[in-house]
Amino acid sequence: MSSSSLTIAGLAKRYGAFVALAPTGLEVPAGEFLTLLGPSGSGKTTLLSLIAGLATPDEGEVRIGGQDVTYRPPYERDIGMVFQNYALFPHMTIVENIAFPLKMRKVRDAEARKRAFEALDMVRLPHVAERFPRELSGGQQQRIALARCLVYRPSIILMDEPLGALDKKLREQMQLEIKRIHRELATTIVYVTHDQEEAMTMSDRICLMNAGQIEQLGAPSDLYFRPRTVFVADFLGESNLLPGRVTARDGETLGVTLTGGAGSGPAIASGALPAVGTDVTVMVRPQNIIVRAPVAGSGRLVGRLTDVMVTGSLTKLYLEATTPGLPQLVAAYPTRSLSDGHEIGQLLELDWQPSDAVAITAAPGH
Numbered sequence: 001m002s003s004s005s006l007t008i009a010g011l012a013k014r015y016g017a018f019v020a021l022a023p024t025g026l027e028v029p030a031g032e033f034l035t036l037l038g039p040s041g042s043g044k045t046t047l048l049s050l051i052a053g054l055a056t057p058d059e060g061e062v063r064i065g066g067q068d069v070t071y072r073p074p075y076e077r078d079i080g081m082v083f084q085n086y087a088l089f090p091h092m093t094i095v096e097n098i099a100f101p102l103k104m105r106k107v108r109d110a111e112a113r114k115r116a117f118e119a120l121d122m123v124r125l126p127h128v129a130e131r132f133p134r135e136l137s138g139g140q141q142q143r144i145a146l147a148r149c150l151v152y153r154p155s156i157i158l159m160d161e162p163l164g165a166l167d168k169k170l171r172e173q174m175q176l177e178i179k180r181i182h183r184e185l186a187t188t189i190v191y192v193t194h195d196q197e198e199a200m201t202m203s204d205r206i207c208l209m210n211a212g213q214i215e216q217l218g219a220p221s222d223l224y225f226r227p228r229t230v231f232v233a234d235f236l237g238e239s240n241l242l243p244g245r246v247t248a249r250d251g252e253t254l255g256v257t258l259t260g261g262a263g264s265g266p267a268i269a270s271g272a273l274p275a276v277g278t279d280v281t282v283m284v285r286p287q288n289i290i291v292r293a294p295v296a297g298s299g300r301l302v303g304r305l306t307d308v309m310v311t312g313s314l315t316k317l318y319l320e321a322t323t324p325g326l327p328q329l330v331a332a333y334p335t336r337s338l339s340d341g342h343e344i345g346q347l348l349e350l351d352w353q354p355s356d357a358v359a360i361t362a363a364p365g366h
Ligand SMILES: Nc1ncnc2c1ncn2[C@@H]1O[C@H](COP(=O)(O)OP(=O)(O)O)[C@@H](O)[C@H]1O
Pocket: 015, 018, 019, 020, 038, 039, 040, 041, 042, 043, 044, 045, 046, 047
């Protein structure tokens, strides 16, 4: 299967005065798995529809494999699409459903059938070929929708929340399945989800969207451990977001005094290095927090344990800072045994590695 690069240049879409997508640029190399992630209404579907040709932009260009396709209809773009609502034809068998796009493309019957069976193998459902859609589960129907898109070998596949209707277990299974197919076919995939875990699991890169704009674009671990904004830090999962001010700077390392007076220990900047005196938010992921008995005079953050939650594989400690002006604190570590001796109300000092503390300069939300 061939695979194409995708270029978005200055692409914008408005509905009346409402900006659904502000002018946006994006380069997706051939073969990449890119995820558009963001809250509901952030412009993910708008961007995907412009790539697909289901909507017309107010400005800008879409190029697929270097060719300007901005004003071409969807069927002239060499793309495949899979949506949450898989819309199989109820009166056709599974193999007829899958062969349908080939028939539209005037492929001979025997050849279409052969390729439909290949696509069925690809999604590991060869035995359902002669059934009707109503005889399949939701997860199986979604695989058939995927097979119907794979069958004509598009060079880019666009997926809009394709697993949104499935339960958690099935969704995780399908995530692995789609990843496997991506590896085998090396096709370019632009995938939309509002689920940060799904995006982290599946993507080569994540394009995090907020209010019709790209908030940050990068590898999942970049966004997770080096968020440029508080919005990114917050969207990508649980974190400690501690307001403070830069009080020292030594090369790339910052000294930050947290609101309330505790020291953050050394921190690193996720973007441009802020000057002494700048307000920042220090982000530390829960699993990077080390808790221990308070050491007198250490100047470190101290919290009072308010809750212990065992979520299966992780144990989470929730703490209330003993200094004012800080939000609830959370530390997490792999659950080792039934009881690990923490007592509600006890005081614990919070520590972390300098490289795990990220000073974010941009104001919340931007
Ligand atoms: N046809 C339309 N007319 C008016 N507003 C629209 C239309 N389509 C989308 N929007 C608005 O544009 C914004 C972005 O929508 P969308 O791209 O569907 O978001 P997402 O897929 O990230 O949830 C939303 O506020 C939505 O209400």
